[in-house]
Amino acid sequence: MLQDKLNWRYATKKFDAARKVPQDKLDAILKAVQLAPTSSGLQPFEVILVESPELRTQIREAGFDQPQLTEASHLLVFAAWDNYTAERIDAVVDEIVAQRGGGRDAVGPYYERLKGMYLPRTAEENYQHAARQAYIAFGLALTAAAFEGVDATPMEGFDPAKVDEILGLRARGLRAVTLMPIGYRDAEGDWLAGLKKVRKPMNELVRAA
Template sequence: MNIIKRLEWRYATKKFDNSKTLSKSKIEILKQAFNLTATSFGLQTIKLVVVTDDILKASLVEHSYGQKQVLEASHLCVICIQENIIDNDVNNYFHNIKTIRDTPETILEPYRNNLIKTMQEMSIDERLQWSKNQSYIALGNLMTVCAIEGIDSCPMEGFVPEKYDELLKLRERGLKSVLLLPVGYRADDDMFADFEKVRKPLSETIIEL
């Protein structure tokens, strides 16, 4: 498969075919891809909420500036970040390392203590921004996987996070919504599907030293 051809194929889908639904296997690929996304320190302070309920999706349209992709898409992926990062998050992470890799505690301890110190020295706003940076990595990864798998998607920042947090009950889980990615299959009459992709030439975006 030519990855460049797949990336040329993808575009920010403006109209989805709401009669087509992604298979469970396709959604499983996206969930696995999200979980395998690189994050700083590997701490994974981001989560993915996958919304399939049409009534719930419909209620979110008005809080998405009327963008109907939220409803028409097969699934709505909401990328979230933790409201805070506490010592226990770091301890759980290193517990997983020890369990999976059988790494001796003597090796892990200084790294764990250093990461706890790093997080403690950040303000809550700095931790939120740090986590938000990770969410963009996940979004890009999901978009690339969608292109490879022939799944249409539309990255979105245009929504009201506070309303999403309320309707999806994210606060009860200690989460904040930051990005949206409706996924599914493009409608035959989405005129944007046939538009030529507009990009600068490589000579203007790549610097080789």
Template sequence: MDLIKNLQWRYAVKKYSDESVNEDKIDQIIEAINLSASSCGIQPYRLFVITNPEIRQRLGEGSFNAQIHASSHLLVFAGFNKITNDYITDYVEMMEQQRDMENGALNLLKDTLIDYFSTQTPEQNAIWSSKQAYIGLGTALIAAAELKVDSTPMEGFDPKLFDEVLGLSEKGLHASVILSLGYRDSDNDYLASVPKARLPINEFSTKII
């Protein structure tokens, strides 16, 4: 299975080369993220793809993760601060149109979602949205590995700085997790030649029959 081989190949890159990832591969990774699963299927986060060197230098201020500015592309997964009734209504209407359904055919789903999220606090909404963003992150890691693009998932960043520089708060968003993309500098990355370390499958997983 090529997927397993590609996942064995990938690791969290520490040092990137100067080689850029072509936009075709970036677009494929973005499309894979867009196809990710999300709870209730409503995609409560947005993706920002950043190559601008000045912006990335600013985003990396104070972080120990040089990959923020030293890789080819930086992906920022930004969760919603609140799940609004308007967003649910618009999304459900889009679902009806894409599935060639009558207007109002999914009213039960819409009303159920509105009833549920109206009982949640904005803080609960934000936490839930960030968890959904992590599902997208997982998809991005796998998609990148399939395309032989290196990556580094990161939490070591200043979310308030990201929110400020990218204007996320004004968009009703907050930075949840980030991912750098590029190509490993094998000569200067100490992890490039180190075997992957993982628990034995029979210790990691349990089958209950």
């Protein structure tokens, strides 16, 4: 049951640095990112898979020295578009037309209206919108990791400007939104493992209108 997996997962503080996540499980987590719904299907983000120990050491420095950043098996960086542009939106339309056929008439007008809404906005507003889409994929990746029995830490405790610089993201029109180390918990070394999960009661979380 999904609920059991969600109870099992927790924001892992200490990973077993010796254990690697197998490729098929990594692929399953990334597939959930690919399948995440996004506003107008723009998928305005990328996931950067950081393998290099040197880069991960630098990211740990930019991440308040959180050990998971170097000790986990893999590090995923969720990076959103820094802005919406006509080119980026056109590329989405091109892809829909290429994959579904039928010409631009079916979807083109919708995306022209979208450009009319998004392009006059500031880059910051558009980035914030894109980042919210990245969070949906981030949540699904966390869920997929739990489903696969892989531990993960959702993280926004880092200096995004520094991570952008370390990974050269701004030059690619991207900005770091969240980090997700994945791997396997070191239950004995982790102060949080085994502590009760604390959540609001349902009657405070869900209210009748």
